[in-house]
Amino acid sequence: MKTGTKAKVRRSLVENGAPPEWNVRVMTVDDFYSYCDRDGIVVSEKPLGQFGLYMLRDGRPEIHLHELLSGADWLFVGFHELAHHWLSTMRIQFFQGRDMEPEYEADAVAACAMIPRPLLACCQPSEIAELYGYSPNLINLRREIFDRWQI
Secondary structure, three states: OOOOHHHHHHHHHHHOOOOOOOOOOOOOHHHHHHHHHHOOOEEEEEOOOOOEEEEEEOOEEEEEEEOOOOHHHHHHHHHHHHHHHHHOOOOOOOOOOOOOHHHHHHHHHHHHHHOOHHHHHHOOHHHHHHHHOOOHHHHHHHHHHHHHHOO
16 A cells, blocks of 8 residues: 555545544444435345445435445445445446455454444453454454554
């Protein structure tokens, strides 16, 4: 990642109307739906060939989540797709592959929404897993994001 990417991510989120509580408190399913309602995003669950999809249809934002997702996986994918909306600079975008910068930024937004910096600072990974039912992979990703970007 280029120098300044962490500031770019946060600045882009704020400029595009992300909630001020992002990376401050643990966000929930209710928060996800509230932000989607606020931004006029249609959310649906259906069979997909991937976990989630963000798209614009006739100028209206849509988030589609795989119908078999549940719990923390559903929330992570939901916030990941919402991050594409918050970080979007182009009218049409198709994101595939985990190595692309927009995908990593969306993962960072989702991980910080679910495991904000204060939680990461005060709790051991095992405590976070026990309290919230988060997978070791999610917790490791969040630690990696902190180590890389200091957010």
